[in-house]
Amino acid sequence: MGKPVESNRKVSESRSMLLNIGPSHPAMHGIVRLITELDGETILNADVEIGYLHRAFEKMCEQGPYNNAIPYTDRLNYVSPLINNIGYCLAVEKILGITTPERCQYIRVIMSELSRITDHLTCVGATAMELGAFTVFLYMIKAREYLYEVIEDVTGARLTISYARVGGLKADLPEGFEKKCLWAIQETRGVLKEVEALLNKNRIFVDRMKDTGFISQEDAIAYGITGPFLRSTGADYDVRKSQPYLVYDKLDFDIPVGEHGDNLDRYYVRMEEMAQSMRIIEQALKQMPKGDIMVDTKGHVIPAAIMVDEAKMGRTQDFKNARVDLDPTLEGTTKGFHENVYSHDKRVALPAKEDTYGNIEGLMNHFKLVMAGHGLRPPKGEAYFPVEGANGELGFYVVSDGTDQPYRVRVRPPCFPIMGALHKLLAGEMVADIVPTFGSVNMIGGELDR
């Protein structure tokens, strides 16, 4: 790139300057390094350097049983971890050739869409904040907090949720979920309305977003870009529509597309996608098969700890009919709930805790699935499963050699191709445009560097 500066050059001679942004810089959302070559304030060239957050995700997945990779997937896209969880499980389920119960699929859809909203809220909020709209950031993080509370009720954690399992889910939805979820959606709608009022006609915001970070549809496709970024250029590719998975084909929603492929269009696409996600959640809550599981916990409830103590003393004869009152943060779930969210395939589904602690078949089934060298063993084969992540197509390519550990897990991180095209987005722009452009890329270090 640039040559070393020589002090005896004439002042009038124009030469380009190298400016290093990052790896540790507040506008770099995590750690990534941009080496820009500037002519005045115009960017001539940009070199993007990644890898600062590399944690050997793919290598570590090969070292343990299939379900052990799930906590790692939480840490890929840490703004929407549920989608990662579910994507990985769907890929392994594809090798096994199993489908999960319908209620489980609906819950997966609802949780994915909640994650998508939290992801877009973070992205739009952070971009707006970097352009000076701090109020928007606070409002959006407030809305995200409501959604995080719902997620916490379901999974027991806000971020490192590890909720999905190969063949099902850790636990069913808690009591009162629907009401709380609908309330959170209503609050989020209010926030989005406020944000639109603050931003859509805001001179500073629109001026800085419009016509910056432009990419043409041909370039976006050639660079393998998907998600809101591709849709802002006018292509309506969305995995949920073009290769429907789970129960997306039973739900009615639209794919918003932009026209210009600039930062402003990406903002509009993300805002509309949140509205569509909320539509999906509302429909899914209505269509979800209910069953009697939400109310049936009264009657034979025993706290799980007492049950374990009793079992240690050998008093297990009544356990077959009993229901345990388990904390949702604990691994496992009560029997009634279990059947609704876990596949009935004994090769993959951990038994309900009543069975694990209550009878020898359940205990053996449990041990066969968790002991080293036994475990969940998909047949030899490989499968790729794409899901629509918040940033675009998130794909897991899993290779199984017939043992209880994956032979290879490959992730297609959706922001990787966008970062690969970043130099193209930045060339010819002003230095100040790096901030909104980089913000709309929504780079997530965890999935980019793995």
Added chain:
Amino acid sequence: MQLVSKVKEKFPNLVLETLQQQSDDVIVVKKEGIRNICSTLKTDPEFRFEMLMDLSAVDYLFWEEKEFRFEVIYNLFSLSKNRRLFVKTRVPESDAVVDSVVSVWPAANWLEREVWDMFGIQFKGHPNLKRILMYEEFKGHPLRKDYPYTKRQPLVGPVN
């Protein structure tokens, strides 16, 4: 007519094998023909795979039935026809060089760099084949099966 058999008909000498992997179409091609096949798959109106979704590799060192060491997997997607095709090519350890497809899809630039970084497979004709996730001074290729996951190396910062 099925997609894989169409490709096979077009390149009878280069396609080694066609198979269905779960529900996905897979073709295995000769290493020498990869760029040729890729550019046809992209431009031919019959195929039109405009997108290179993913490019990765698998190291089959500990897999006894497979006599080759690496397999490079190209995940192609056609937006206009909404279909997916996996193109695989087998790479022996002694000659771990594949033709680069950066000239076909610019998306391959970073993806090939990652495969080089993680597996040590070289891509002939790549404009800037250097490490991407690891640092330049890193020794070895971490996703190879003979690289122990417990191995530690001193972290050396970037040169410039």
